[in-house]
Amino acid sequence: MRVWFVRVQHLAWWVLGCLTVGIFLGTAGLGVLPVATGPKQGLSGRTIVLDAGHGGIDPGAVSSQGILEKDITLAIAKELERLLSRAAVFVIMVRHGDYDLADSSETHLLNRKRQDLERRVRIAEEARADLYISIHANFFPSPIWSGAQTFYSEQDAAGERLAKSIQAELVKRLGPNRRAAKAGNFRVLRDTSMPAALVEVGFLSNPKEAQLLADPAYQRKVAEAVFAGLYNYCQEETRR
Numbered sequence: 001m002r003v004w005f006v007r008v009q010h011l012a013w014w015v016l017g018c019l020t021v022g023i024f025l026g027t028a029g030l031g032v033l034p035v036a037t038g039p040k041q042g043l044s045g046r047t048i049v050l051d052a053g054h055g056g057i058d059p060g061a062v063s064s065q066g067i068l069e070k071d072i073t074l075a076i077a078k079e080l081e082r083l084l085s086r087a088a089v090f091v092i093m094v095r096h097g098d099y100d101l102a103d104s105s106e107t108h109l110l111n112r113k114r115q116d117l118e119r120r121v122r123i124a125e126e127a128r129a130d131l132y133i134s135i136h137a138n139f140f141p142s143p144i145w146s147g148a149q150t151f152y153s154e155q156d157a158a159g160e161r162l163a164k165s166i167q168a169e170l171v172k173r174l175g176p177n178r179r180a181a182k183a184g185n186f187r188v189l190r191d192t193s194m195p196a197a198l199v200e201v202g203f204l205s206n207p208k209e210a211q212l213l214a215d216p217a218y219q220r221k222v223a224e225a226v227f228a229g230l231y232n233y234c235q236e237e238t239r240r
Helices: 002-030 069-086 109-127 157-174 207-213 216-239
Strands: 047-052 090-093 131-138 149-152 196-203
Touching: 047 069, 047 109, 069 090, 069 131, 069 196, 069 216, 090 109, 131 216, 149 157, 157 196, 157 216, 196 207, 196 216, 207 216
Parallel strands: 047 090, 047 131, 131 196
Antiparallel strands: 149 196
């Protein structure tokens, strides 16, 4: 009797999640979408790892105004977690606070970074996640560059499709941006066995974009763009 109840309860949450996705995308201008016909035939029911880059003693990039990459990535990851959870996605956050994943006793910075990255990948592998999304912010010596950009491993065809789907929504929803998804040699992309994408949400070296990235309303827009890209990718993969 209890097994039957748990299954019915799971199905109810899944259907609710599908309806939530349709309502969200409908109000976002993509049209109300039909509920999928079974688990993992769309976004709902999947396991997605969200990796907010850096953390703890590793701030990542720092803007001229003192805005820290580690804070931006965590804020956006939390917004994305909220959206995905409402869509009946099982979300695994690599970090929920200001810390890295290395041993507290490790003091050598290079070893600490290597250990941190290895553990981020291990979380996804041990969970047998369906997708892996790493969130970062960009930086360049010149302040003129701007725009979000998504990366994938050149050995990961599904990851390339995922990155292109996310990039299309970032360009569509965040304003003028000629950047395209491209291959990148990042450890979290090379070492993950599931489709993976690394999203550089903008340039902290650009003062205007740095201020936008620090704005909670803009962080929600970034999360919504990534969410829509994930949804579109999962829908397309179902049809393949």
